[in-house]
Amino acid sequence: MRLPIVSLMLLASLFAGRVMALELGSPAPALEKVTWVKGAPVAVGKTITVVEFWATWCGPCKKGIPHLTKLQKTYGDKVAVVGLSSEEEDAVRPFVEKMGAEMDYHVGIMDQEASQTYMDGVSGIPHSFLIDAAGTVVWAGHPMGLDKPLADVVAGTFDAKRYSEVSKLEDGIQELVKGGVNADNQEEIFTKALEMTDRILAIDAVNANAVQMRMAIAQMKEDKGLFRAILEKLPRDQLGAEQANELAADLATKEDLAMRNLDLALAFAARAVELEPKEASYIDTRARILCELGMTERAIALEQQAIALEPENKKLGEALDYFRTVEKLRAGLTEAK
Structure with a gap:
């Protein structure tokens, strides 16, 4: 095959990047030689800190920016989320300014040599480090897996x-x-x-x-x-909202139709909305799956809820227009019978 x-x-x-010089349990290196582009400077060992290394050219990094913004909003002063790039300032600063509120956490440009105190031996980005309030690195890896360990550190468990x-x-x-x-x-x-x-x-x-x-x-x-x-x-009852929504969206868009498992996609989407009922993107995912299943009236109603939460989001409006078009086609075909 x-x-x-x-x-x-x-x-x-x-x-990728699991084998690294900075071992779990090690003191976190100081965030030195950093030009801060957004937010106040952050010092490790003062509060729980997430340090993510990223770049403006990195697709997965850009895809994960809303996730980091959500984590910062969720935990507020309990956690400092930091995004560090080693690119030139004229590449990073315009990017961050354009992102605006979508990238709402501390962002800095770290000297390449200084960044190696964290990233030596790490082969790819995005890569995150979770540092407790005592300044100890307790977890590291792809930010996809960050939610549970961060929640445990904040809860003291x-x-x-x-x-x-x-x-x-x-x-x-x-x-x-x-x-x-x-x-x-x-x-x-x-x-x-x-x-x-x-x-x-x-x-x-x-x-x-x-x-x-x-x-x-x-x-x-x-x-x-x-x-x-x-x-x-x-175990769906252990899934976090972000992971549940990612699973739902991934299943609903599989190229191989036999892999879509839309019943499970709908269940994962419901879990995400159950945990965060006011998150427009999760409602949108659920609506898209319902439309795929032919439940266009319910999809329209849900998309309207999402738009009420984020009225400036053009993608939600485009999705609503699409659902209404599908519903008209469905109604026309029903009448033709």
């Missing part, structure tokens, strides 16, 4: 031993896939990766990286039964 290139890239990148075990397993997965996946070694790698992600999920039942890895493997194996089983096994 010829392996999809995009899936291979996803498989290799989920745990963070289990360092538990997350250390997960980190070691993630390091093992990176070692497993770094040499590449091909027709000769794929079954062995898939089997080992599924076993290792099983162990991660036994510790952290909704670990975002492990879930995405398992989904990617199921897609590469073209195993629709395995793909659905992975999703069904997820």
Whole structure:
């Protein structure tokens, strides 16, 4: 079987940058040689801090900006969210100014050499570090997996031993896939990766990286039964709103129609809205899935709710227009019968 290139890239990148010089439990380096572009300067060890390294040219970084903004708004003064780039100021500052309120957290430009105190050994961005109020690095990885450890640190329930075990397993997965996946070694790698992600999920039942890895493997194996089983096994009551919405949106837009599992997509979307009923983007996701299912009247009603929450969001208005067009077509076809 010829392996999809995009899936291979996803498989290799989920745990990229796990092996690094800055170990968990280490004191966080000071945020020195930083030109602050937005917000007041931040010093680690004063409050819980999220430090994310990003760039204006990085697609996944840009996609994650609303997520970081949401985290900053959710936790307020309890957490300082910091985005650091090592690009030139004339690239970063206009980008941040254009983003406006969509990028509503501390943003700085860190000297390239200084940034290596964090990023030495890390192979890709975006990459986040979670630092507790004592100034200790307690978690690091792709920001997709940040929500649960951050919530635990804020609540005072963070289990360092538990997350250390997960980190070691993630390091093992990176070692497993770094040499590449091909027709000769794929079954062995898939089997080992599924076993290792099983162990991660036994510790952290909704670990975002492990879930995405398992989904990617199921897609590469073209195993629709395995793909659905992975999703069904997820404890929905433990999913955070962002992760639930990401799963819903991802399922609803799968190119392979047999992988869409719209019933599960709708359930994940409902979970996101249940947790954050005033988040317009989550309502929009749910509305889009309902439209896909032919429930256009309900989709229209939900999209109107989303627009009421964010009246300036043009994409929501475009979605509403589309739903109304679909409803007119549906009504016309019904009358034609």
